[in-house]
Amino acid sequence: MVTRPVLNRRYAGFGNTIFGVMSARALATGSVNLGQGFPDVDGPAVVAEAAAEAVLTGKGNQYPPATGIPELRAAVARHQRRFYGLDYDQDTEVLVTAGATEAIAAAILALCEPGDEVIAFEPYYDSYVANIAMAGAIRVPLTLRPPHFRPDLAELENKITGKTRLLLLNSPHNPTGLVLTREETEAIARMAIEHDLLVIADEAYEHLTFDVPHVPFATIDGMRGRVVSIGSAGKSFSFTGWKIGWVTASPDLVAAVRTTKQFLTYVNGGPFQYAVARALDLPDSYYTEMATDLKAKRDLMASGLADIGFEVYQPDGTYFITTDIAPLGETDGMEFCLGLPDRAGVVAIPSAVFYDDHPEAGRTQVRFAFCKRQEVLKEALSRLSVLAR
Numbered sequence: 001m002v003t004r005p006v007l008n009r010r011y012a013g014f015g016n017t018i019f020g021v022m023s024a025r026a027l028a029t030g031s032v033n034l035g036q037g038f039p040d041v042d043g044p045a046v047v048a049e050a051a052a053e054a055v056l057t058g059k060g061n062q063y064p065p066a067t068g069i070p071e072l073r074a075a076v077a078r079h080q081r082r083f084y085g086l087d088y089d090q091d092t093e094v095l096v097t098a099g100a101t102e103a104i105a106a107a108i109l110a111l112c113e114p115g116d117e118v119i120a121f122e123p124y125y126d127s128y129v130a131n132i133a134m135a136g137a138i139r140v141p142l143t144l145r146p147p148h149f150r151p152d153l154a155e156l157e158n159k160i161t162g163k164t165r166l167l168l169l170n171s172p173h174n175p176t177g178l179v180l181t182r183e184e185t186e187a188i189a190r191m192a193i194e195h196d197l198l199v200i201a202d203e204a205y206e207h208l209t210f211d212v213p214h215v216p217f218a219t220i221d222g223m224r225g226r227v228v229s230i231g232s233a234g235k236s237f238s239f240t241g242w243k244i245g246w247v248t249a250s251p252d253l254v255a256a257v258r259t260t261k262q263f264l265t266y267v268n269g270g271p272f273q274y275a276v277a278r279a280l281d282l283p284d285s286y287y288t289e290m291a292t293d294l295k296a297k298r299d300l301m302a303s304g305l306a307d308i309g310f311e312v313y314q315p316d317g318t319y320f321i322t323t324d325i326a327p328l329g330e331t332d333g334m335e336f337c338l339g340l341p342d343r344a345g346v347v348a349i350p351s352a353v354f355y356d357d358h359p360e361a362g363r364t365q366v367r368f369a370f371c372k373r374q375e376v377l378k379e380a381l382s383r384l385s386v387l388a389r
Contacts, residue, residue: 017126018353022337029341032380034368035349037174037319040376043238044282051242051275060271066262068096068246072273075280076231076246083206084216086224092251095258098268099243100204100232105131106261107200107228107247108168112137116165121151123354123362125174125202137165141357146313146324146365149176153187160191166198167191172205172214175354175367176322177315179212189220192227198253199223204232204245207287209317210295218248225250228257233276236287238371242272294319297370297377304381305368308388319371322351326364328387333366345383 019036026033042048054060060069067073073090080086088094097103104127112118114136120128122141132139142156167188171180180188192199201217217227228249234240247257298314301321306312311324330336333350340346351365370377 018349022347022349025338025341026347029345031341031345031347032372032376032383033347034370034372034377034380035337035347037369037371038240039238039319039371040373041238044279044286047237047239047275047279047282050278051271054271054274060274062270064096064267064270064273066267067091067258068094068267069270069273069277072096072244072246072277072280075277076248079231079280080229080248084219086216086218086248088248089251093248093254095247095254095261096273097230097245097247097261098265099234100202100230100245101127102243102261102264103228103230103245103247103257104128104168104200104202105134106257106264107230108132108135108137109260110256111198111200111228111253112165115163117161117163118166118168119156119159119164120168121170121173121178122357123175123351124168125170126353128168129356132168138163140164143355143358143361144173144176144178145361146322149173149178149313149322151178151180151184151188153184153191156188157191160195160197164195164197166200168200168202169217170202170204172203172209172317174205174318175320175349175351176313177318177320179209179214179316181212182215185215185217186220189217189223192217193222197226199227201227201229203229204235205318206231207236208291208294208319210291210298210315212316214317225253228253233272233279236290237276237279239272239275239279242269242276244269244272244276294371297372297374300374300377301368301370301381304377305384308381308384310366319369321368321370323366323368324364325366328389331364333362333364337366344386346380 022035073094076094077088077090108131112135116137119140122143206214233244302312313322337350349367351362355362
């Protein structure tokens with residue numbers, strides 16, 4: 001038996017993610033799963049058919065090129081030009097990844113040296129913490145606080161030191177639903193330029209906005225050469241299991257990210273790459289209708305949860321809604337969520353798992369996913385009504 005610790009000390013504290021734990025609870029109890037963020041309806045049939053065709057015709061059954069198939073890289077470049085007026089060379093400035101999660105990991109590993117400081121919004125998608133630890137870098141959180149979760153720009157600038165290497169920024173933001181305004185984006189961009197910082201822009205939810213339009217950092221003057229922009233097919237097209245994402249950036253940044261990515265998955269999802277290339281060319285009506293549908297679901301959940309007694313922080317984007325359970329007389333989100341399947345037959349995620357610098361800020365916050373059918377959301381609200389005081 002090995003007597004020394006077997007897990008690298010950088011990863012101490014990283015066990016099974018809360019998503020796996022709570023999804024297992026949902027299955028075991030027959031609960032409505034509003035925890036993990038995956039839709040309960042597949043994306044457009046024409047996209048699924050393109051994946052099937054790629055399998056059946058043998059186009060996608062062997063290793064795709066290391067950077068992604070040309071058809072998908074070209075489609076990503078068209079997408080960036082169509083929606084944001086950004087011109088990227090498909091051969092040197094686009095890289096296909098195993099979802100946005102791998103893109104984030106590969107970018108952090110490529111761009112950070114041990115001891116570098118990385119500023120990130122807290123609460124954050126849980127892989128950020130692990131990825132920064134893997135790189136041996138130092139995480140510097142900027143805590144977003146309710147009710148609006150706006151970043152304190154003065155505090156952000158004060159956190160920048162001579163050791164700061166990059167800003168890891170997520171907008172639209174998981175889990176709070178914050179969407180940075182143009183003014184906030186421009187102010188943060190100015191800081192990056194003045195302090196010569198790199199930016200990793202996690203834009204996985206770029207098309208899931210309701211009230212505030214998404215403004216990519218790469219569109220701000222002076223940022224084109226210092227930002228790694230990350231997109232996700234899973235979020236935009238409701239095929240989360242395919243794990244297809246992409247990076248767009250200047251050639252030197254893409255080359256750096258490709259260097260680490262090739263030793264992670266190397267390549268993935270051959271048939272799905274052809275399908276996502278098809279999806280990116282869907283008409284504007286697809287994107288508009290998707291956002292409109294999600295906004296209606298957001299409003300349904302927001303009003304329903306408020307009627308039950310939750311304090312609700314209405315999101316500007318994503319498909320998550322953050323609430324506070326203190327008005328229900330509850331004091332601990334983790335305890336509340338672990339007991340919720342038995343009490344109400346619903347699974348949610350305690351927001352405390354997305355904090356670690358200021359855990360008290362999220363102690364009574366709970367996140368629900370609303371990327372489900374309306375009838376499922378209504379059933380969940382009906383079950384949650386047992387909590388009303």
